[in-house]
Amino acid sequence: MASSSSTAAPGTASHGAGTGRVRRQLPTSPWLFAAPGLLVVGIFILYPFVSTLVNAFTDRRTLIPGEFVGLANFRELLHDEMFWIGLRNSTLYVLGVVPALVLLPLLLALLVQKNIPGIAFFRSAFYTPVVASIVVVGLIWVWLLDERGLVNSLLETIGVGRVGFLSDQWLLLLSAMAVTVWKGLGYYMIIYLAALANVPRELHEAASVDGAGAFRRFLTVTVPAVRSTMVLVGALSSVAAFKVFSEVYLMAGPDGGPAGEDTTLVMLVQRTGTGLTGRVGYASAISVVVFVVTVALMLLVLRADRKEDA
Amino acid sequence: MSIAEKVREAPAAVEAAPRRKRVTDEHGRSVRVWELALRYLLLIAVLALTVGPFVWQLSTSLKGPTEDIFSSPPKFLPGEPTLHNYERVAETIPVWDYAFNSLKVATANVVTNCVGSALAGYALARLRYRGRKVTTLVFILAMLVPVEGIIIAQFTTMRELGLNNTLIGVVLPGCIGAMNVLLMRNAFLNLPYEIEEAAYVDGANVWQRFLRIALPSVKGTLAVVAIFAFMGAWDDFLWPLIVLSDPDKFTLTIGLNYLHGTFANDERLVAAGTIIAVAPLIALFACLQRYFFRGVGEGAVKG
Numbered sequence: 001m002a003s004s005s006s007t008a009a010p011g012t013a014s015h016g017a018g019t020g021r022v023r024r025q026l027p028t029s030p031w032l033f034a035a036p037g038l039l040v041v042g043i044f045i046l047y048p049f050v051s052t053l054v055n056a057f058t059d060r061r062t063l064i065p066g067e068f069v070g071l072a073n074f075r076e077l078l079h080d081e082m083f084w085i086g087l088r089n090s091t092l093y094v095l096g097v098v099p100a101l102v103l104l105p106l107l108l109a110l111l112v113q114k115n116i117p118g119i120a121f122f123r124s125a126f127y128t129p130v131v132a133s134i135v136v137v138g139l140i141w142v143w144l145l146d147e148r149g150l151v152n153s154l155l156e157t158i159g160v161g162r163v164g165f166l167s168d169q170w171l172l173l174l175s176a177m178a179v180t181v182w183k184g185l186g187y188y189m190i191i192y193l194a195a196l197a198n199v200p201r202e203l204h205e206a207a208s209v210d211g212a213g214a215f216r217r218f219l220t221v222t223v224p225a226v227r228s229t230m231v232l233v234g235a236l237s238s239v240a241a242f243k244v245f246s247e248v249y250l251m252a253g254p255d256g257g258p259a260g261e262d263t264t265l266v267m268l269v270q271r272t273g274t275g276l277t278g279r280v281g282y283a284s285a286i287s288v289v290v291f292v293v294t295v296a297l298m299l300l301v302l303r304a305d306r307k308e309d310a
Numbered sequence: 311m312s313i314a315e316k317v318r319e320a321p322a323a324v325e326a327a328p329r330r331k332r333v334t335d336e337h338g339r340s341v342r343v344w345e346l347a348l349r350y351l352l353l354i355a356v357l358a359l360t361v362g363p364f365v366w367q368l369s370t371s372l373k374g375p376t377e378d379i380f381s382s383p384p385k386f387l388p389g390e391p392t393l394h395n396y397e398r399v400a401e402t403i404p405v406w407d408y409a410f411n412s413l414k415v416a417t418a419n420v421v422t423n424c425v426g427s428a429l430a431g432y433a434l435a436r437l438r439y440r441g442r443k444v445t446t447l448v449f450i451l452a453m454l455v456p457v458e459g460i461i462i463a464q465f466t467t468m469r470e471l472g473l474n475n476t477l478i479g480v481v482l483p484g485c486i487g488a489m490n491v492l493l494m495r496n497a498f499l500n501l502p503y504e505i506e507e508a509a510y511v512d513g514a515n516v517w518q519r520f521l522r523i524a525l526p527s528v529k530g531t532l533a534v535v536a537i538f539a540f541m542g543a544w545d546d547f548l549w550p551l552i553v554l555s556d557p558d559k560f561t562l563t564i565g566l567n568y569l570h571g572t573f574a575n576d577e578r579l580v581a582a583g584t585i586i587a588v589a590p591l592i593a594l595f596a597c598l599q600r601y602f603f604r605g606v607g608e609g610a611v612k613g
Contacts, residue, residue, distance in 0.1 A: 037430030048463035
């Protein structure tokens, strides 16, 4: 942001340069330019955000305005088994997905970094899952991981036997994480590619001359050079992972499995707050927890970054 | 095959060091042949992993009703390819209506995002007025709000406006994305100010400067905004799932979820449905890759 404010400086300087003319800008026009954006963002993002914070302290329902109930919703959360299941699953999701999404796309970026023949094709192909809708991706993997699907056919062919990827509670969560990682690989690969392009070649060459192998060079040259990007990817992917909805919804079903054991927090928000009997107040309280954890995750990642600096 | 041929071509292309068993890349760094072979091997393995699932889905969608889709070892190619499943999916759910709904939503999202974020971005970058800093802050705050956390309140807001269960309701919350506004702002900030200054001296008013000078110079970023707006709307799931209740108004993603829930036992139908949903985006991506990649960079680094 610091760079952008300094870029604005030439505009300020132009005043001093003095063109000898009086500014004839209509006073209302800047607001005219910004108004549509401000309206949309105000009505559909910021107002719902504030109203979520307010509703969390009421017993509002879809059709009933509700009243202020203080901390009752949050007290209820403490004793709500489903909430703890959701919190557990969303947290596990972060722990499972983030390390994979920080490391694997970096390796992938190194793989496609060198301009060898046909590499543009591979880069594009690896990006394809990013373009597809999460619903398409979810349904493709539901079919691939089906009891009788391709993965199990292959496992049976090589003699491993069939695995109940979608029937076991933990395997399902793990499979959903794998799908999230699979869909995100190409996206973060492109981010890393941009970062890698800025790594001075001389560093690699110097390390090579010093006799560092590929693995040593990865740790001593590549990782330090792209560390800020790794932090960025860690922050982006952890926030996204904690808010996971679609993958688990599609693979485990709307109820998160027979007893809801694969429910994530956002699934719980959706299930609790919608419909004609939706408990808007209670769902808002869960949303507040989502906000708090999201912010905490961001701070945690940024702090981890600063500690490494010291 | 063609890849293998290209590999063999590569050493020949390097004339500088014909005697050594080494090829060099475009920066003059040496590449060993075995390393190159390993690289392609890995690339092909990852290719199978990333694109394979789509190909398998396509293959499933083309398999006839009598063909065993569960065989082990699996049969990768359909024995007698048929489009029968595509006809059947249209008989089961109004898939073309859903696709049209998705198209309407996506197109509207592109138009509103391009117009709205260009206007607001220009105001933030180039116009001087009291409250500009506050306006910028508003967009930054809005960008930081996790949408998943406010969907219930967005839904109640939509109900208050009487727009729930309408396609307009699907479009509205994201119709001018804060992130896009900030992207456009950065694009305008990166333009040299002198040109606009010259136009200002020549008496061009703010609209002329915006439309004739600034906007044509940020076409690239505008294309990025357009593409991501299209993709975002076409692929979105959670919000339309919440706001739409009437099956007549479903978008393609919601329709697919519905199809999966109701007819989960017919994998061929679901496969055909997913191919219908993903094909347009893959085509779009194939044509406009440059902007897709550029969008990732701009969105992640500057946003």
